[in-house]
Amino acid sequence: MASGDSSKTPQEQQQNVGSTTHEEDFAQGNYGILPLIQSKEKIDRQLISVRDINEKLAKQTIWVRGRLHISRGKGKQCFLVIRHQSATIQAVVCVNENVSKPMVKFAATITKESIIDVQGEVTLAPTPIESCTQKDVELQVTKIFVVSPAEPRLPLLIEDAMRPDEPTSESAQAPHANQDTRLDNRVIDLRTPANQAIYRVEAGVCKLFRDTLDAKGFVEIHTPKIISAASEGGANVFQVTYFKSNAYLAQSPQFYKQMAIAADFGKVYTIGAVFRAEDSNTHRHLTEFVGLDLEMAFGYHYHEVVNTIGDLFTQIFKGLAERFATEIAIINKQFPCEPFEFVEPALRLEYKEGLALLAEAGIQMGSEEDLTTENERILGRIVKAKYHTDFYILDKYPLAVRPFYTMPDPDNPKYSNSYDMFMRGEEILSGAQRVHDAQLLLERVKHHKINIDQIKSYIDAFRYGCPPHAGGGIGLERVLMLYLGLGNVRKTSMFPRDPKRITP
Structure with missing residues (x-):
């Protein structure tokens, strides 16, 4: 099971991150939870599919929508993997002139499988990112917003559902989702x-x-x-x-x-x-x-x-x-x-x-x-x-x-x-x-x-x-x-x- 404080909703957890720091947070307008999209307004913004992000877009600033697949906070930076359908890309939220510490902390607390909008500059990866389909590029995040948060405790973890039926030497010790668990939680299982x-x-x-x-x-x-x-x-x-x-x-x-x-x-x-x-x-x-x-x-x-x-x-x-x-x-x-x-x-x-x-x-x-x-x-x-x-x-x-x-x-x-x-x-x-x-x-x-x-x-x-x-x-x-x-x-x-x- 995914970890988290189940006594609070994802919105409450994430809103609390920024509430104590808004006074000194210069980046507070660059992250947060979007209001429920009810088609109130039309936004002139192109969302780029993850699978279309490659070296040709290097040095360009783009918007991407996807699910938060994995996140890993480390000091003043947070590494995210954004997944859309079968494609994945690494995104980096790092403290700089546009990104504050509270913004990094906010990114680190977004729950897995939440749908997020991310603005970032496409950069060439120093070394191939083998864990992602887009191996040669990554995103340097400048803005991040939660479009639809997932509950903290998932009944089925995507990484478990992605493992082979027959355990390999690498995955032998890792949890495997059986067929009934997959089918009982089919909407999540279908995301693999x-x-x-x-x-x-x-x-x-x-x-x-x-x-x-x-x-x-x-x-x-x-x-x-x-x-x-x-x-x-x-x-x-x-x-x-x-x-x-x-x-x-x-x-x-x-x-x-x-x-x-x-x-x-x-x-x-x-x-x-x-x-x-x-x-x-x-x-x-x-x-x-x-x-x-x-x-x-x-x-x-x-x-x-x-x-x-x-x-x-x-x-x-x-x-x-x-x-x-x-x-x-x-x-x-x-x-x-x-x-x-x-x-x-x-x-x-x-x-x-x-x-x-x-x-x-x-x-x-x-x-x-x-x-x-x-x-x-x-x-x-x-x-x-x-x-x-x-x-x-x-x-x-x-x-x-x-x-x-x-x-x-x-x-x-x-x-x-x-x-x-x-x-x-x-x-x-x-x-x-x-x-x-x-x-x-x-x-x-x-x-x-x-x-x-x-x-x-x-x-x-x-x-x-x-x-x-x-x-x-x-x-x-x-x-x-x-x-x-x-x-x-x-x-x-x-x-x-x-x-x-x-x-x-």
């Missing part, structure tokens, strides 16, 4: 440089997803999240009261993206919340996550769609490496990980080939048996060693383990025109050619013992002609977790929801 970078990379995944599909002629659509029947035909749904009847939170946008294809939109995608009432407390399951879904009409073979999705992932991987190298380096500093490998075009294996590779490793499975999570991991390691890729496509799954709307394989009815895609040995997309014939769809619905009345509008969509089509659904948080090697999907969900957590 690694978390600031993670969610910028996550935004990059969404942008690359959109940009790539837009360039391929897809249309972004938005689908209902309150639906009349389970979209995956299973029991893992959240039931909600809907006026005088019941409804469900959508497990996926499956029905509606297919209906958009039947309505001649050709190629569609959607980004939105997906809900799964699965009591799974694992590293990769959430009860609410962000789905990146797409659906596409094709000419004569569903591999047209498989190849499109494979190229989509290739473009995302390329784009992340090109555009987010700085953020990835920041993340790797706290969470070390091997660089993500992929081949172009994406590797595609048939399910039977996957089983054969497992058999060679001594793992026997039935031809219509679904892969377990552990077997997926083992197969991922085998594929990485043999083909040098962390991403691959597994095609032609057994029909028995797929949803009712999956098109059977025309050559072997025990198999299907369906596929999963994997990153680092874990599934990140499940997809298939869909049944677009109403009569065959009815047969599949009856086989799965699904209430036809509940999905009548979905079945009716295929009675009036529908092009052959296929698609898939991607879990955003899982993609990011596996690309960055973070080990837990809760690290890539800003405010995660699982069976044991619905706050904050």
Whole structure:
């Protein structure tokens, strides 16, 4: 816990510093606590981002806003580290003709994580400041004001939250924040440089997803999240009261993206919340996550769609490496990980080939048996060693383990025109050619013992002609977790929801 006199507010502590010395304090107008900013006046002042402060600004006087990351008072001077998002810079408050002793003392008593405005001259650092991102420059403070004070006792210290999960020789004795402590105090936890970078990379995944599909002629659509029947035909749904009847939170946008294809939109995608009432407390399951879904009409073979999705992932991987190298380096500093490998075009294996590779490793499975999570991991390691890729496509799954709307394989009815895609040995997309014939769809619905009345509008969509089509659904948080090697999907969900957590 941070130290401090909890009987007084930060404002009271800091105001008292200057109250006994104002009579002889020549710098009293250069520091203090600002009144609450209520947009009363407009100030013509440019605030420079910490990450933009470099040697080119040397000898210039600038204003900076950031959080007080660390402070260390020593005699007539005080060293501060100012943090804004992922960037940090050292600032020095030193007694001189513009800075009084009370001003130095005031700076030393500002609580960690307070938001401050600092005016200072940019100077070249005598030696590189290794503890800051801005290593070659520092600020010589001339004015310092508290914009928003933090309470003295923080429930989570940023320096604890910034340490790696696996203690290094340097940090073995230092306190480590566990996952629940981080998530209980998520607003503070999200301030760490690694978390600031993670969610910028996550935004990059969404942008690359959109940009790539837009360039391929897809249309972004938005689908209902309150639906009349389970979209995956299973029991893992959240039931909600809907006026005088019941409804469900959508497990996926499956029905509606297919209906958009039947309505001649050709190629569609959607980004939105997906809900799964699965009591799974694992590293990769959430009860609410962000789905990146797409659906596409094709000419004569569903591999047209498989190849499109494979190229989509290739473009995302390329784009992340090109555009987010700085953020990835920041993340790797706290969470070390091997660089993500992929081949172009994406590797595609048939399910039977996957089983054969497992058999060679001594793992026997039935031809219509679904892969377990552990077997997926083992197969991922085998594929990485043999083909040098962390991403691959597994095609032609057994029909028995797929949803009712999956098109059977025309050559072997025990198999299907369906596929999963994997990153680092874990599934990140499940997809298939869909049944677009109403009569065959009815047969599949009856086989799965699904209430036809509940999905009548979905079945009716295929009675009036529908092009052959296929698609898939991607879990955003899982993609990011596996690309960055973070080990837990809760690290890539800003405010995660699982069976044991619905706050904050």
